Amino acid sequence: MGTMGFKLSKKSVLIALTFVFAVMLFAFPLVNKWIRSNLQDGVDSSRHVAVHWDAVNAEKKHVWKNPGDAYNVVLITVNLMRVDHLSCYGYERETTPAMDALAREAFVFSNMFTNSDYTMPNMMSIITSLFPVGHGVYDAFKDELTARVKTLGEILRLSGYLTSWFAEHHPHLNTAVGFGRGYDVIEVLYKDHANVGSVREWIHNHRNQPFFVGLNSRSIHPPYLPPPEFKDVFKAGGSKGEMADTKEEFNQAWYKNILEMMETPGSVMHEVIDDSVVAKNREVFDGEYKPGKLTQIRALMPKDKRIRLDYSHMVTFTSMIDPHDRKNIEYAISLYDGCLLGIDQKLVRPIVDTLKEAGVYDKTIIVITGDHGESIGEHHYVGHNFNFYEQLIHVPLIIRHPDLKTRVNIADLAQSVDILPTILDLLNIEQPFHVQGKSLLPLLLDNTSAPINEYVYGQKRKQAYIRSDTWKLVVDREHEKDEKACHLARLFNIKTDRGESRNLCKDEPRVFREMMAKLNKHLDATPKYIDKEYRFLPGVDEKTRKRIRETGYW
Secondary structure, three states, X not given: XXXXXXXXXXXXXXXXXXXXXXXXXHHHHHHHHHHHHOHHHOOOOOOOOOOOOOOOOOOOEOOOOOOOOOOEEEEEEEOOOOHHHOHHHOXXXXXXXXXXXXXXXXXXEEEEEOOOOOHHHHHHHHHHOOOHHHHOOOOOOOOOOOOOOOOHHHHHHHOOOEEEEEOOOOHHHOHHXXXXXXXXXXXXOOOOOOOHHHHHHHHHHOOOOOEEEXXXXXXXXXXXXXXXHHOOOOOOOOOOOOOOOOHHHHHHHHHHHHHHHHOOOOOOOOOOOOHHHHHHOOOOOOOOOOOOHHHHXXXXXXXXXXXXXXXXXXXXXXXXXXXXXXXXXHHHHHHHHHHHHXXXXXXXXXXXXXXXXOOOHHHEEEEEEXXXXXXXXXXXXXXXXXXXOHXXXXXEEEEEOOOOOOOEEEEEEEEHHHHHHHHHHHOOXXXXXXXXXXXXXXXXXXXXXXXXXXXXXXXXXXXXXXXXXXXXXXXXXXXOOXXXXXXXXXXXXXXXXXXXXXXXXXXXXXXXXXXXXHHHHHHHHOOOOOOOOOOOOOOOOHHHHHHHHHHOOO
């Protein structure tokens, strides 16, 4: 960039210096606070930038209007969306231009954490404001939400809202489990967002009434297949390795893998299909992939074992990536980023455009967050549901309110259970009795107010975590209170070890004891809304039950 020469008078210089000094004097406490609370808490990765802001916000206080009409609400949750890959959070690639534009007139939280690291328990925490230990919905094909608790959809519907839910109804978002409660309309949202027009039409048709739209996108979910127009946008070297570029290419590899697993003792597909069935259908298992054969294989499997085919899908994907090969990981990251751009352009942008076209953009609260993150090579792992590492639980939270036209950055700790009470507060709707999260409204009204959360928490069936601004403790729930706790736990100083590579359980015994005591208190004292111990559906075989208990997946 070139420079332009010019001369200043001594008087002009003196005035300028006086102005700069005054600004520094005013801003220094704020800058110092921001540096301590924001920069030090960015996301770490050896390959990616940390979360950072382009500018320091001045102190901002807001007074909400009280319009005659109620605000509409659009809640967009994105599967596998880690915070440090959004350009509005400082990522070097422009992955989220539509979300960037939205963020310029929104509250943007830099320290938002999920209450679990896979979809089922955390999405339930988002729509109920119950911690996983409170709602107990961990396992697909088994757990259900108690009828004593109202979901966000139910609360808004009871408050006079028209409600809709657009998502893939896979086992982790099974409507019968509780994810379908409270909606006037429930529709599938295709993974490629090809039917986003249904969402747009619904908004147009109900623009004259208060409405709630809930969406969950699984477009990033493996095998990382971006829309064709975005597949090569972020490729900058890297090695494709065994990764698939198209759905058909992946399905070919999946088919081949199934045949190999059928012959491999101990594998997920071994002895699933009887030899006599294979003999009668040799053309299906002849080793030559053709479209439709995967569907045929599913039909030939016993009903109680068909979900193993879905698990073989994930096994196929992970077998395609070498987490130790940096070039291969770079390629995987380019596909992940392409998927994120696809969500931004094929879901978020059309929804925002529709709100504007319908004349309700300035009557609508928009909330965007991740239902959990994703590890892309960190800790030599690709996937999620893995030890509550930062990449898996640190997600974005963007809240756009019609009365705000300027971006406000908030570095305070927030968590998934805070979303429901915040939305209800913004709508002037009374909080239900069961809420375990905290409304973030005080931070929205005054971003210099006292922190809402000193700690954030997360659980799954076999692990739990507690995190502060500085420390994170992850424990094995079977041993959190016995002598094995320290041996099996992981304690990290997030400020000095952002990569979570140094376990300090033995080096920091005082911190370990304090964090463990707070976590145990949280697990013990949190009210439990679990009516009974649910049993797996009869069609789920024991091997699959064991895998679900251990991994959350089938």
